[in-house]
Amino acid sequence: xxxxxxxxxxxxxxxxxxxxxxxxxxxxxxxxxxxxxxxxxxxxxxxxxxxxxxxxxxxxxxxxxxxxxxxxxxxxxxxxxxxxxxxxxxxxxxxxxxxxxxxxxxxxxxxxxxxxxxxxxxxxxxx
Amino acid sequence: xxxxxxxxxxxxxxxxxxxxxxxxxxxxxxxxxxxxxxxxxxxxxxxxxxxxxxxxxxxxxxxxxxxxxxxxxxxxxxxxxxxxxxxxxxxxxxxxxxxxxxxxxxxxxxxxxxxxxxxxxxxxxxx
Numbered sequence: 485x486x487x488x489x490x491x492x493x494x495x496x497x498x499x500x501x502x503x504x505x506x507x508x509x510x511x512x513x514x515x516x517x518x519x520x521x522x523x524x525x526x527x528x529x530x531x532x533x534x535x536x537x538x539x540x541x542x543x544x545x546x547x548x549x550x551x552x553x554x555x556x557x558x559x560x561x562x563x564x565x566x567x568x569x570x571x572x573x574x575x576x577x578x579x580x581x582x583x584x585x586x587x588x589x590x591x592x593x594x595x596x597x598x599x600x601x602x603x604x605x606x607x608x609x610x611x
Numbered sequence: 612x613x614x615x616x617x618x619x620x621x622x623x624x625x626x627x628x629x630x631x632x633x634x635x636x637x638x639x640x641x642x643x644x645x646x647x648x649x650x651x652x653x654x655x656x657x658x659x660x661x662x663x664x665x666x667x668x669x670x671x672x673x674x675x676x677x678x679x680x681x682x683x684x685x686x687x688x689x690x691x692x693x694x695x696x697x698x699x700x701x702x703x704x705x706x707x708x709x710x711x712x713x714x715x716x717x718x719x720x721x722x723x724x725x726x727x728x729x730x731x732x733x734x735x736x737x738x
Binding site: 493588590 | 675
């Protein structure tokens with residue numbers, strides 16, 4: 485399953501450009517027409533061992549500040565820093581392997597077609 | 612017309628919290644089920660004098676880097692910096708009054724229910 489990803493802060497010019505540059509990151513039809521955008525603040529939390537998010541909606545995530553590692557099932561962990569984004573398709577199993585315990589990590593998440601808020605995972609709980 | 616707005620980087624803790632904090636910024640039904648997320652890179656551009664964006668879809672915008680001033684019709688200009696976000700409802704006339712000419716400004720925009728890409732405005736052109 486393809487997971488489009490990129491860094492919002494990559495390839496910045498050193499001077500002024502004549503025009504703004506509009507880059508479409510993702511253009512998708514939603515499941516239900518419901519969109520929920522949220523801030524997630526992490527301070528070292530991660531998904532419990534063996535836990536996978538398995539959502540029936542697409543989720544766009546952006547790290548605005550801090551650092552994290554996100555794992556797509558069957559892949560190595562991906563390190564994410566400020567500006568890194570991922571578009572996680574519905575049913576793509578994934579977990580948060582690590583967030584920086586030394587400083588806050590701020591995410592922007594756009595839940596596209598979400599029927600309900602994502603399950604809240606607490607450290608030390610089983611899913 | 613209400614324009615929910617906030618700063619993603621406000622109120623950060625100095626240490627670790629027991630749990631992550633999930634904050635819903637906006638929870639809305641879209642017009643069409645189509646969601647488009649884009650990066651916008653500005654290097655001093657602004658909307659031409661007298662021009663207003665007047666879109667038939669909701670748009671969430673976030674300043675990830677840099678600085679800008681956004682004007683909602685009938686209001687004073689609002690200064691936006693890194694982390695500042697706004698949810699601009701459909702039909703809410705607005706314009707970009709200023710972006711920092713000295714350094715790049717990176718926006719994240721989520722177009723909710725957009726039927727087509729937003730009109731591209733070039734400096735010096737009339738809308």
